[in-house]
Amino acid sequence: MERLRYIIEDALTNIRRSGWVGVASIGTIAVSFLIVGIFLIITGNLGALVTEWKEQFQVTIFLEDGITTEQLTLLKKRIQSERAVKAVTYTSKAEALQQFKRELVGKESLLEGLGENPIPASFQLRIHEAYQTPEALRQFTASLTRLEGVEDVLYGQEWVDRISSAVRMLRLLGLSVGLALGMASLLIVSNTIRLAVYARSEEIEIMRLVGASRLHVRVPFLLEGMIQGLLGAGLALLLLFGAYRATLWHLQLTPGQVFGMGVGSFLEPRWAGAMILAGAAVGAFGSLISVGRFLRA
Amino acid sequence: MIQFFHVSKTYARDVEALVDINLHIQKGEFVFIVGPSGAGKTTLLRLIFRDELPSAGQILVNGRNVVKLPARAIPGLRRSIGVIFQDFMLLRDRSVADNLALVYRVLGIPSAIGKRKVMNVLKLVGLTHKAQMMPYKLSGGEQQRVAIARALMNDPLLLLADEPTGDLDADLAADVMRLLHDINLRGTTVVVATHDMNVMGRLGRRAVFLKGGRLLEDQP
Secondary structure, eight states: OHHHHHHHHHHHHHHHHHHHHHHHHHHHHHHHHHHHHHHHHHHHHHHHHHHHHHHHOEEEEEEOTTOOHHHHHHHHHHHHTOTTEEEEEEEOHHHHHHHHHHHTTTOGGGGTTOOSOOOOOEEEEEEOGGGOSHHHHHHHHHHHHTSTTEEEEEOOOHHHHHHHHHHHHHHHHHHHHHHHHHHHHHHHHHHHHHHHHHHTHHHHHHHHHTTOOHHHHHHHHHHHHHHHHHHHHHHHHHHHHHHHHHHHHHTTOOTTOSSSTTOSOOOOHHHHHHHHHHHHHHHHHHHHHHHHHHOOO | OEEEEEEEEEEGGGEEEEEEEEEEEOTTOEEEEEOOTTSSHHHHHHHHTTSSOOSEEEEEETTEEGGGOOGGGHHHHHTTEEEEOTTOOOOTTSOHHHHHHHHHHHTTOOHHHHHHHHHHHHHHTTOGGGTTSOGGGSOHHHHHHHHHHHHHTTOOSEEEEESTTTTSOHHHHHHHHHHHHHHHHTTOEEEEEESOGGGGTTSOOEEEEEETTEEEEEEO
């Protein structure tokens, strides 16, 4: 235990002595993780948005006014037999009008003199996600349009699809930028530790002379790198959270309000945890590179 | 204590540092290794504490064959050996006491015990009152005594000194040599490498002469 305390003390002394080089190292890691974090937040929120849209996505089939009850039953069965369909709800003309009136609250006068109910009855179809591709939807709706009693088929899929592919692109971009910045952090840490190894070369020689084990010589450098990584990633998270709150405040929003539930949130705790761990890993690995190369024997 | 059997050391490009050395040093002995610069004195010492490996031959130190010592056993060997150098090798960024503290920290000894040990070895070399001073504020002789104190922190069975008085004037050199003799009287085997016959003094200790990597003469 005594030995562990000495090793940790040595690591902390190293960090204190590293001065501006150490600060630069922590700063580089912080900037790298900040950028990666921004990507994570943006893609996380967009991803949640897309999932929600897909969840809520529906195809509306407007029915001809003259449709008979028999035709209606038949059509419903026919639609329910489609594999793409998750659920079907029917909205009659009367219900549709009621709904429309609710949406027009305070402006009911607009509907005066309308006479006959102009709003058609409709089926709302919830679609399985697997069928929410432009090609599948085009085929599906084309077949629906041909059915008897169908007036029109409406869906607004294309832009959902575009956003979802944009999110994929962003994720990929974030990943590559993250990897590049991670490499840069690795090199910076390894350079800092190399300088620390040089600065302490005399001390290391004496430690070896009086019988220090390999671990006792190396572990403080490893810890130094890890602590730099932890501090850098931690600093990035703090900055990220500050920027996140400031943005929400600026937009006069509270978390979760931006696009509805699940969207407009900060990093998930497990992602924040992963960033901290990645920081420590980058620091430790960067340090290992230098310790391995510059600490022979 | 130390046994060399047909030991040779050849560096790259066929530089022969040591050639077929056979040497036996008894426990509790005080031995000078004398020879001009480049004779192989430093190499000989470095082989003993396994800082280098011989190209040929076997070396026993305190019953252990250091040539066949696995890497993880090297720290253990070095903890039984104290080493001092011509240039003292003290760390300038910390006090005398902290220079010595490095040893007990490396060994993982609790600081209460370690600090007591520091005061003991400083007392032995007569520098108790300089414990908190920075090494560069001390005279050369004092600095070498600090280095000796550090070498004694481990209670070594064997003390190796490479030109310990090389940077000191005659009076201070005599002080340091007296200290080494005192340490030897307490039972520690002492090996001193020097190019200067004068440091041997009139004590009539055993001297081993080295020249061009060869053992010339072993004079009791």
